[in-house]
Amino acid sequence: MRPLTDxxxxxxxxxxxxxQAQVDVQRNELAQYFRCAPxxxxxxxxxxxxxxxxxxxxxxxxGGGYIRIVRLRESPGSNLLYLINERIGKTISLQDCDAIIxxxxxxxxxxxxxxxxxxxxxxxxxxxxxxxxxxxxxxxxLRSMLLTIAGRHRDM
Amino acid sequence: MRPLTDxxxxxxxxxxxxxQAQVDVQRNELAQYFRCAPxxxxxxxxxxxxxxxxxxxxxxxxGGGYIRIVRLRESPGSNLLYLINERIGKTISLQDCDAIIxxxxxxxxxxxxxxxxxxxxxxxxxxxxxxxxxxxxxxxxLRSMLLTIAGRHRDM
DNA sequence: TACTACAAATATCAAAGAAAGTCAAAATGG
DNA sequence: CCATTTTGACTTTCTTTGATATTTGTAGTA
Numbered sequence: 382m383r384p385l386t387d388x389x390x391x392x393x394x395x396x397x398x399x400x401q402a403q404v405d406v407q408r409n410e411l412a413q414y415f416r417c418a419p420x421x422x423x424x425x426x427x428x429x430x431x432x433x434x435x436x437x438x439x440x441x442x443x444g445g446g447y448i449r450i451v452r453l454r455e456s457p458g459s460n461l462l463y464l465i466n467e468r469i470g471k472t473i474s475l476q477d478c479d480a481i482i483x484x485x486x487x488x489x490x491x492x493x494x495x496x497x498x499x500x501x502x503x504x505x506x507x508x509x510x511x512x513x514x515x516x517x518x519x520x521x522x523l524r525s526m527l528l529t530i531a532g533r534h535r536d537m
Numbered sequence: 538m539r540p541l542t543d544x545x546x547x548x549x550x551x552x553x554x555x556x557q558a559q560v561d562v563q564r565n566e567l568a569q570y571f572r573c574a575p576x577x578x579x580x581x582x583x584x585x586x587x588x589x590x591x592x593x594x595x596x597x598x599x600g601g602g603y604i605r606i607v608r609l610r611e612s613p614g615s616n617l618l619y620l621i622n623e624r625i626g627k628t629i630s631l632q633d634c635d636a637i638i639x640x641x642x643x644x645x646x647x648x649x650x651x652x653x654x655x656x657x658x659x660x661x662x663x664x665x666x667x668x669x670x671x672x673x674x675x676x677x678x679l680r681s682m683l684l685t686i687a688g689r690h691r692d693m
Numbered sequence: 694t695a696c697t698a699c700a701a702a703t704a705t706c707a708a709a710g711a712a713a714g715t716c717a718a719a720a721t722g723g
Numbered sequence: 724c725c726a727t728t729t730t731g732a733c734t735t736t737c738t739t740t741g742a743t744a745t746t747t748g749t750a751g752t753a
Contacts, residue, residue: 580727597737
């Protein structure tokens with residue numbers, strides 16, 4: 382059975398389908414719709430709608446409160462430079478890697494097949510090292526691939 | 538008496554009979570069906586559904602978790618399975634890597650952009666390790682990417 | 694106006710639950 | 724005796740729930 386998280390994620394993404402850059406939801410309402418605890422919504426947002434995934438969340442409590450999900454659509458060039466020069470440090474986790482790669486795919490910077498290749502290259506199968514060095518190597522592999530992609534956009 | 542392993546293997550293969558490229562199972566469910574320990578399923582998968590048998594396994598833990606068995610198929614003109622199982626050993630040099638990637642590109646198995654990404658992923662920049670371990674990691678990164686390519690026929 | 698009380702939201706955090714993974718020991722069969 | 728199979732205890736990852744805290748808006752009151 383598909384976990385609730387996936388359904389909630391899909392639902393929110395469907396709200397953003399029609400070219401809308403952002404959408405406001407009410408946490409309690411959503412939770413009621415999915416018959417789950419409100420904190421479940423928070424969980425989905427914090428695991429699937431992070432800046433690495435290409436989203437930012439704003440919210441307000443109290444009467445008339447809301448959660449606003451904003452989808453970031455950055456120009457491929459600038460986003461890539463940010464990723465290469467600032468986001469990726471000396472190390473990066475598999476989760477963060479995967480989020481970044483998916484986001485590039487979502488934003489049309491890379492194709493589906495390319496995303497799959499990149500996921501494979503940074504997977505823990507591929508990077509078979511002691512935990513300590515794993516994230517270090519992942520960072521350099523990802524960076525190297527991003528530099529290659531950046532090369533495609535040089536004329537921008 | 539036929540060992541359980543064989544029955545489980547046969548059962549999973551029967552699930553893949555109808556031209557399906559992949560099938561999802563639940564480890565606990567399967568174990569219950571065969572009245573064995575869940576780790577027995579893991580054992581079968583790790584001995585009979587490996588890349589050199591022409592399969593790859595993906596999985597997800599936690600609620601709604603699953604094990605996905607993907608059957609690899611040789612796309613015409615590509616020697617992917619040979620490359621994965623025989624050509625790439627425990628280690629591979631950068632030169633050999635690059636040759637393989639270029640050859641796949643020449644044969645139209647992968648696109649130019651994909652080849653560039655793969656070159657980047659196995660480059661010396663990306664794999665910044667002592668010489669001894671370099672070729673080892675290159676092998677696993679390349680293999681992982683090739684497995685992904687070999688699994689591409691899925692969404693049918 | 695300022696203050697207070699209350700209601701209406703969201704945030705946080707930890708515990709419980711639901712899977713799969715790992716590893717080594719024991720059992721089995723040739 | 725050796726290789727393979729089977730089992731079980733323990734670990735890791737991800738999801739779900741619930742209790743408690745915090746923030747915000749609103750109504751009432753002196």
